[in-house]
Amino acid sequence: MKRHFxxxxxxxxxxILRMGALVEGQIRQxxxxxxDRDDLVANQVIKNDRQVNxxxxxxxxxxxxxMALHQPAARDLRxxxxxxxxxxxxxxxSDLAENICERAIELHAEPQLKPYIDIPLMAERAIKMVGEAxxxxxxxxxxxxxxxxxxxDYVDDLNEQIFRELLSFMIENPQTISRAIRLSFIxxxxxxxxxxxxxxxxxxxxxxEGKIIxxxxxx
Amino acid sequence: MEIARNSLEKAVPPAKxxxxxxxxxxxxxxxxxxxxxxxxxxxRAMHPCADMPTKILIQDMNFYYGTVQxxxxxxxxxxxxxxxxxxxxxxxxKSTLLRCLNRLNDLVDGTRVEGTILLDGENIYRxxxxxxxxRTRVGMVFQKINPFPKTVWQNVAYxxxxxxxxxxxxxxxxxxxxxxxxGLWEEVKDRLHASALGLSGGQQQRLCIARALAVNPExxxxxxxxxxxxxxxxxxxxxxxxxxxxxLTVVIVTHNMQQAARVSDLTGFFLLGELIxxxxxxxxxxxxxxxxxxxxxxxxxx
Numbered sequence: 067m068k069r070h071f072x073x074x075x076x077x078x079x080x081x082i083l084r085m086g087a088l089v090e091g092q093i094r095q096x097x098x099x100x101x102d103r104d105d106l107v108a109n110q111v112i113k114n115d116r117q118v119n120x121x122x123x124x125x126x127x128x129x130x131x132x133m134a135l136h137q138p139a140a141r142d143l144r145x146x147x148x149x150x151x152x153x154x155x156x157x158x159x160s161d162l163a164e165n166i167c168e169r170a171i172e173l174h175a176e177p178q179l180k181p182y183i184d185i186p187l188m189a190e191r192a193i194k195m196v197g198e199a200x201x202x203x204x205x206x207x208x209x210x211x212x213x214x215x216x217x218x219d220y221v222d223d224l225n226e227q228i229f230r231e232l233l234s235f236m237i238e239n240p241q242t243i244s245r246a247i248r249l250s251f252i253x254x255x256x257x258x259x260x261x262x263x264x265x266x267x268x269x270x271x272x273x274x275e276g277k278i279i280x281x282x283x284x285x
Numbered sequence: 286m287e288i289a290r291n292s293l294e295k296a297v298p299p300a301k302x303x304x305x306x307x308x309x310x311x312x313x314x315x316x317x318x319x320x321x322x323x324x325x326x327x328x329r330a331m332h333p334c335a336d337m338p339t340k341i342l343i344q345d346m347n348f349y350y351g352t353v354q355x356x357x358x359x360x361x362x363x364x365x366x367x368x369x370x371x372x373x374x375x376x377x378x379k380s381t382l383l384r385c386l387n388r389l390n391d392l393v394d395g396t397r398v399e400g401t402i403l404l405d406g407e408n409i410y411r412x413x414x415x416x417x418x419x420r421t422r423v424g425m426v427f428q429k430i431n432p433f434p435k436t437v438w439q440n441v442a443y444x445x446x447x448x449x450x451x452x453x454x455x456x457x458x459x460x461x462x463x464x465x466x467x468g469l470w471e472e473v474k475d476r477l478h479a480s481a482l483g484l485s486g487g488q489q490q491r492l493c494i495a496r497a498l499a500v501n502p503e504x505x506x507x508x509x510x511x512x513x514x515x516x517x518x519x520x521x522x523x524x525x526x527x528x529x530x531x532x533l534t535v536v537i538v539t540h541n542m543q544q545a546a547r548v549s550d551l552t553g554f555f556l557l558g559e560l561i562x563x564x565x566x567x568x569x570x571x572x573x574x575x576x577x578x579x580x581x582x583x584x585x586x587x
Contacts, residue, residue, distance in 0.1 A: 069584060137543055139570045139582040276572030 071136050078128055078149050079204065082156075085121040086200040089156045090193060092118065092163040093259060097189045100170040100252065101182055108167035118160035125153040141273075148273040152203060155262045155269070159196065162255045162262075169248045169255075179235065179245040188224040188256050191217065195263035202267060208274035214267035221260040228253040333551060333564045337364035340504060340534040341386060346400035348381055348390070348558075355381045357558040359400075363551075368526050368535040370549035370566065372542060374586060377555040379538045383506050386536065387423035388416045404504070421448075424497035428509035430489045432481040432496070437464075437473050440481045440492055444500040459499050466532075467495035468525045487518025494525065505529065507537040511544065523548045542582055546570045554578045 092111055099108035129150040132138065138146055173179075195214050202211035232246040232253075268280045341363035348356035356378045363369050371379035384390045385402060388409060401408045409419055421444075433440050441460040450456060460477070464470040469491040473484070481492055490510060497505060507526075511519040526535055526548045539545050545552050546566060553563040554577070562569065562578045573579045580586045 071584070139542070139546070140573055140579045142583045143571060 074132060075145060081125050082149050082152055083204060085153060085156050088118055089160045090196055092160050093193050096163040096166040097186060099167050101186060103174050105171055105174055108170050111167045112164050115160050115164045118157055122153050122157040126150060144273045144276060148269045151269050152266050155265050159259050159262045162259050166252050166255050169252050173245060173248050176245055179242055179249065184224055184228050185253060188221055191221050192256050192260040192263065195260050199263045199266035202270045206274050208271045211267040211270035215264055218260055218264045221257055225253050225257040334362050334364035340365035342403040344401045348385060349397040351395045355558050359560045361553060361560055361563055363534060363536060365534050366530050367550040368530050368537060368548050370545035370552045371538045371555060372545050372552060373555035378558040379555045380508055383508055383536060383538050386506055387420045387425055391416055421500045422502055423504040423506060424502035425506040426493050426497055426510050428512050430486060430493060430513060432489050432492050434482055436478045437481050437492060438477040441495050441499045444496060463495040463499040466498045467491045468521060469495055487514050487521060490514060490522065502533060504534045509538055509540060554581060
């Protein structure tokens with residue numbers, strides 16, 4: 067039986083997708099702002115964050131409405147609660163993209179400390195994780211979602227490596243400290259974005275399988 | 286609701302104690318301990334209540350209306366002191382099964398039963414079982430609200446009177462306790478001798494519950510008890526079920542899935558005479574195991 071409710075669920079899915087696309091763009095632009103030392107792009111990202119916040123609130127409102135009016139059960143209920151939480155995760159990612167831009171603008175006041183190699187590598191992987199987690203959500207694919215969970219280690223390792231490299235800069239020359247710390251922050255922000263992507267993937271596993279796997283060792 | 290909860294524990298007033306002795310005796314003789322039964326790990330799937338004491342055990346139940354088979358090999362464990370809900374589309378067999386539990390289908394011509402239903406371990410379909418005695422132990426409340434065209438007091442006292450309880454003080458106590466148990470006492474205590482037909486629909490249905498409670502049943506069957514009631518009366522009856530399960534076992538058939546979700550501990554989903562899934566209500570409504578159950582609880586069915 068075709069339900070009117072299904073149209074509303076589809077609308078919710080589309081909104082998550084639009085928000086996801088915007089947030090992916092935010093992360094990508096933040097990286098461009100850093101690598102190209104472009105304050106204009108950085109400021110645009112900071113400005114766009116407001117749009118993401120609005121979307122987050124709208125999705126929350128829609129989810130609450132659907133729950134109040136339709137009393138969803140089983141997979142509908144899991145879909146709506148998952149969408150509500152994914153929206154929060156995406157909003158946090160956008161905040162981190164904004165933070166990257168803030169640090170980038172501060173960095174641009176001084177000469178570039180070093181060529182950026184590992185940070186873009188790490189960011190690419192984080193963006194890929196976000197994209198895959200959202201794909202898994204749209205397709206209801208828990209196999210893909212579990213795959214995303216395994217990618218987080220790579221990002222964590224890169225973050226650790228970047229930290230050690232920046233530490234050696236700071237030990238050698240105290241002049242580099244303010245820049246190195248800022249870069250270290252950026253690296254941490256990207257690592258956090260990957261963590262949020264992992265959360266999204268875990269939520270998708272719950273949505274599909276009804277199993278809550280976060281905070282468990284066995285995934 | 287607190288009043289109702291205390292009603293059972295509340296001792297009979299001292300002045301009435303002498304007369305109440307025989308009532309107490311009746312109460313004691315009827316309260317048999319539920320048989321503890323555990324189920325092997327492999328059977329667990331269909332026995333979400335493996336760790337709970339069993340009140341009713343339904344085994345290989347087949348039921349026929351003439352040549353039409355209404356129940357197909359139903360196996361189910363109804364645990365004691367829980368609310369068990371039967372859900373499913375019209376004609377799925379849920380009401381038929383409910384009526385099997387107190388042999389109400391005996392009264393329908395051309396029906397045939399196969400399989401066993403054990404109440405506290407005893408098959409209720411043995412020929413020597415008296416169906417009237419069984420229905421005293423397994424009371425029922427119907428969708429169609431059916432108080433007798435008599436006073437409130439007479440409605441509730443009718444069952445005990447049939448059991449030859451004559452003493453007015455005892456009957457008064459039973460009427461009060463039963464009405465309290467049904468959460469109706471405060472609303473009718475000043476009009477016990479007015480006609481029951483003057484009560485509102487919700488009050489009449491609670492009177493029917495009080496009437497069922499008056500003979501102190503061990504199991505209460507409810508067939509769509511709220512379908513003719515407004516949301517407030519429905520809410521009262523749902524609250525009542527939470528308190529009643531402390532003293533008896535409740536089985537409810539409902540078309541209202543939200544109601545099953547709100548009131549029951551366990552839910553069985555029926556389709557075309559088969560028990561498709563029987564599990565913890567929380568599981569049925571958040572993550573059912575069978576796609577047919579999922580389609581039904583999400584309203585995709587049909």
